[in-house]
Amino acid sequence: MLLRVIVSPQEIRRVTLQDVPLSVDELCSVLRNTLGLRGNFLLQFEDPDFGNELCNLTDIKDLPTERATLKVLFTFSEPLSDSTLDTASLSSQSPRSSTTANPSPGSSGDSTDWPDPFVIPGFSHDVEFQLRAANDAYANDGTVMVISKSVKSEILDRLADCITKITPYPTKVNLESVAKALVVKHPCLREPGSGQGWYSWKFSLVFKMGNYRQRMMAAGFPEVLVNKRKRGQGNAKPVKKSKKGEIHYLPQPPEGQTAVKTEKDCETMLLEVQKRDPDLQVLDELMTATFSKRRQEIIGDEPLISAVMDRWPALFTERQVIAEFRRIVAKDLLESFLGGLDAFVPSLLQLYRSAAASGRKLALSSILDSLQKEDTNQN
Incomplete structure (x- = not known):
């Protein structure tokens, strides 16, 4: 199968597949390995039934068998909506696995972004x-x-x-x-x-x-x-920084985002933050556009927190803390926190029950009595 893959207006690649993928997820894994794509994305294809207009690829059977044109749409940099910032109750959250074999397009992604199964490339x-x-x-x-x-x-x-x-x-x-x-x-x-x-x-x-x-x-x-550091001064040997779990650890700037445009976006952001009622949607877009520059400064220069606060004041709001966490690890901060807290609830309750059984008077005695009667977290 011969594919014409549009990654961006400036990057259009030709890909030859020896074996036809069995699913859209497998095709995404092949393109991820072959083209070096990072982050979450969905695929669109030119549908011959509609005059070669682009349609989302949801079933591999819809793809033309011999030649096809695909367009890659990245989804990891979308700004958060207001609904994403709502705090869910403990009972409605469930712990999520730290690894997802094959992130489907449009999902929040996983902590490793590793294809499963790994697609072995062709050799000479x-x-x-x-x-x-x-x-x-x-x-x-x-x-x-x-x-x-x-x-x-x-x-x-x-x-x-x-x-x-x-x-x-x-x-x-x-x-x-x-x-x-x-x-x-x-x-x-x-x-x-x-x-x-x-x-x-x-x-x-x-x-x-x-x-x-x-x-x-x-x-x-x-x-x-950036992972080579010098410890102290003098002739100290470089020390490799410990590995991190970030997916977008040090991302490249998006297409069309030049250094001049980034600085203008930073100035616009500083003016917007100083307003009494800043436009949250504008801040979302500006923070997403300057994400690569911000990561390069924080990881490469290692500035003081006070310098980061002066340079990126919008980053220290609750909304942008959650948004930045999603940009870096492609996961929801509140959902991850509440899901992890759920995992510790049985151990904490057992600890309190043991303390109560030893005769110690606890402030949570009434809560423990209620849990003895109803030990489910369903409403």
Whole structure:
């Protein structure tokens, strides 16, 4: 299948798929790996039944079989509506999983933004030819491939390139998923005598990613470059900053957002904040537009809190604290907090019951008595 993918007016890519995806989520994962897309997005396609007008892609069967034009619409930077800021009750919240395998378009996303399953990319023509022949031999008599140094190097380089487009700092679980997907797609690469068949690939990826980050740092890649700090003064060695859980840790500026325009937006924001009744919608749009600049200043320069308050006063309002949390980790702050609090409620109640059983008089005795009669959180 041949795809023409419109990422932005300035970036239109040509993508060739060897296998037709079975679902829209799988297609999103393939494009995420192939094009290095980050954040949540939905897909639109040119529908031939309506004069090639764009329609949202909700069913993979709607996509033309041989050639299609897709448009990527990012959804993670949408400003929050007033309804998002409403505080829900404890009884209406439920703990959410910290990882979601495949975030669907329009969802709030997950804390890792890692595709599941990981889509193994294509390699060069000669390597693909060798793998195809070795896979046939493995299917016939179980013979594994004798991998040359050049073939292994290309496989690891290609995988590291795809991983880096998602995150330069994958976890061990992430690398395990890549190694598993590799031997599933190419069983000839399984390790002889190994129970799982992918352990050596995982450790090879660990070292390869370290070398790849060094290359990215030499190229000036900001998300890797910013993670090197100097402790104190003098000849202290650089110390790598601890890994963070942010999805949009150090995002690139959006299309059309130049440094001059960002400064004008900052000035407009400062004037808007000083008003007695500032326009909240305007502040949402300005804070979203200047998000990349703000992250670069806070992470790169590490300013004092007082300097941040002078530079970004809108950031210290309740509405923007919640909005900034969503921009960084793509999750709702109140929902995450209340969901986490729900997880601790049984332990806290058990602690109070133990204290009450020991004869200590508690201010929450009446509440505990009520919970003994009704131990459900449903209304």
